[in-house]
Amino acid sequence: KAGVTQTPRYLIKTRGQQVTLSCSPISGHRSVSWYQQTPGQGLQFLFEYFSETQRNKGNFPGRFSGRQFSNSRSEMNVSTLELGDSALYLCASSLAGGPNEKLFFGSGTQLSVL
């Protein structure tokens, strides 16, 4: 069974631009979560989707948004990029995203904002 796939692996953008990251979950998984990891920080929760609905959102500005498609694939978008948005963005999937479910992570997209 293929794992969680994130594209692209690396991305370089300049301040003010926008970016879209893509995530394909494990087949059969309907919940997709996004996390941001910056140096010295843990993984910060961005949002979680299930059946195309956002069920939970972390404490990030509105410049960060996401969506999920009917095939469970998900995208996240960051508009008006800032230097502080440079981070590893991780996507994770699980069967239903419920309590006591473990998450399976992709390798992440490393975003650098110049």
Next chain:
Amino acid sequence: DQQVKQNSPSLSVQEGRISILNCDYTNSMFDYFLWYKKYPAEGPTFLISISSIKDKNEDGRFTVFLNKSAKHLSLHIVPSQPGDSAVYFCAASGAGSYQLTFGKGTKLSVIP
């Protein structure tokens, strides 16, 4: 306010000895705890978990202990191997939660 804390940013252990990684939490609603291991340029991989109804869970060389009264959990790796060198994240979730709350991680170095 950090709800999950890993107070040791790094830990060095000799090969063959025990590694003990610690984690504290403040939110009494957390009832499920997980440990993830992360290598550079890779996503975290699940290692072991424990429900709040238990105080110990074991899987091979890895054992997680939970002390609910102290809001503390620990991961024991015995014996430690060089391949265990990685960053270890503690995570927690609460009833009805759709997210995991992570600590900042502890970098474990196992010295041959």
